[in-house]
Amino acid sequence: MEEYVERKVTKIGNSFGITLPADLLKEAGLSYGDNVQIKVEDGNIVIHKKEQLYLPDGVDAAFMDILNDVIQEHDKAFKGLVDR
8 A cells, every 4th residue: 555545633532543444554564452653753653563572481561661661761871871
């Protein structure tokens, strides 16, 4: 599907949403329940499928979520340490 698909931004509760056609999702390898990552890049919205992380036995998913939050919160500090 190379052509643009036109959609209208709609209100969903206190947020806004855009519906996506099933064939577009299929082409992107997305399906119901998948997690995506969204960012704005040069004024365009970019959506990526979030790759599923398979954790080794004994590693708790909640711990990994907390760790990810800490890493994102202190990203600049961690990158500054690399430059030392």
